[in-house]
Amino acid sequence: MKQILKGIILMLMCWAATPTQAQDFSSIKNPQDWVTAKNYYLTYVLLQDTTALYEYFSSDRRLTNLLDARHNRLLESEKCTDLACLMKAFMWKNEEIEYLSATFSKLVLSHSVQREHLKKHLFAYPRYGNIGNLSLSAYIEKALRQDFHAMNYAIRVYGGGEKPNYPTIDSIAFNTNDPHYLSLLKEVRVDVLSDIQKPEQAFQETLLCAIRLLEINERWDAAQLEPLRLGENKAALDAIATTDFSRYPYSLLLTLGAGPEVYGQPVSPGGMLRSRTAARSYFAGLAPFIVVSGGRVHPYKTLYIEAQQMKKYLMEVCQVPEHAILIDPYARHTTTNLRNTARILLSYGFPTDQYAIVNSSSTHIDAVENMAARCIRELGYLPYELGNRVSDVIIEFKPREESFTIDPDEPLDP
Structure with a gap:
């Protein structure tokens, strides 16, 4: 848990010391990481120290069960015969999003010194919107919740064919009614699972689904x-x-x-x-x-x-x-x-x-x-x-x- 705190503190120092530092993504080396960092920044930074992240996951039985269920959902989607089934397998459930977000906010609340340190840096640079009257823990919870819902949004649009804000320029590149399209999505599923070597890596599955769908739609524009x-x-x-x-x-x-x-x-x-x-x-x-x-x-x-x-x-x-x-x-x-x-x-x-x-x-x-x-x-x-x-x-x-x-x-x- 201390390692996780340290990682979050370092992350927020990089965010918030000055606007110039906050926009410095010089450590990013490939297009996938650019797309991830720009869209889901807090998630991206947490994944830079996966050892500490996974140690925390293993200490929370409910979280372990949640990630197991999430992973099994993707494994079992091999049997899916329609688009809706695959979309459910690719995305976070709302209850999963709520628990994951609240868990990390509790982590911050439980350490007074680190909490004040986070407050000093995070409040100085609101990448996730105006802080207003939110507490530090509530703001981190808000940021993670936004990341997870944003991943789901990308999947719905670039996997499920939901209309984006501007359909004439941003819509999906495929005909979702084409019978061959389901086969393509199952290839996406196989590709994502190929990058998951440990059960706790299920934390990354929705992120990888979103990123891969953006890629096959030739929509890595953010990079x-x-x-x-x-x-x-x-x-x-x-x-x-x-x-x-x-x-x-x-x-x-x-x-x-x-x-x-x-x-x-x-x-x-x-x-x-x-x-x-x-x-x-x-x-x-x-x-x-x-x-x-x-x-x-x-x-x-x-x-x-x-x-x-x-x-x-x-x-x-x-x-x-x-x-x-x-x-x-x-x-x-x-x-x-x-x-x-x-x-x-x-x-x-x-x-x-x-x-x-x-x-x-x-x-x-x-x-x-x-x-x-x-x-x-x-x-x-x-x-x-x-x-x-x-x-x-x-x-x-x-x-x-x-x-x-x-x-x-x-x-x-x-």
Whole structure:
């Protein structure tokens, strides 16, 4: 149990010491871990010390029985003859989620010194939303509960064919009524079981099912181009450290994408025009950096990452230097264009007291100006603070720390 506490404490120190540290995923080495860490962060960190984790499991008879039952459910699913049966085998049950989450919160409550240490660090960095009046143990319980339900959500959408929030761009890649599809899911089952060598590893089964279903749907978008800090964003990240931001009215210019509607088109006409507006603003000295934001979104299952293609356009056509361009290759909507750029502003070393600006078409900026209700509805919070409307096509904004909150029902860009 002490080892588990130590692991959680170290995890939360990595989370919470500063926003920059909290966004540092430099220890992650492969795409599967990127997808896991971004979607189910607390679960990911707990699994970094499985020896201690499994020791705790073995000390709790009810938990041992729960994991045995969960494992047997997956073993017995070999006999499943329909989709619903396999989905039940892949997912956590609600009562399992409640007991697992409550168990870890009790662990924290039982150690006063470690509890205070956790409070100091966890409360400083709310990756799982505003803490509000929640106790530390309740917040950890909330985080684990969110992870487990988020795994189930990914399985329902990318295994069971449930409609995601935006079906036209994010839906399952398979016909769930095709008789061959059940055979594919049973191959997923075999693959997951091949990674389970000990009974206590049943803790990982739902996670592995979710990750594998995202993979066969070609939906590991949350991992694409990572690590950004060492790749696409390295030149700009290095430049940020030596930039005198006082020389500029704004710290950064976010350029919203305009996803292509024609398959095989790297940059849409709207994307070209918005990139040109951004380049003019950059060369006029409004801001020292441009963020282009947009994932692999339009049209459905496109091969192109919009932000990456807009960066290429800015460099090759508009002659903006690479050290002035940052990309957000994940955002799938205007809400997350702003949210993800807020994350960049908070974690890449930008001044926190200076406004950034966002540019797009005039109608798009109209939408940004009136987007608060949509953010609350879709994200659960407002990730930015708006300033003045500078022109028809530009508006000011500042990031809010809430922007780091994981979105549990958007596994492609959590």
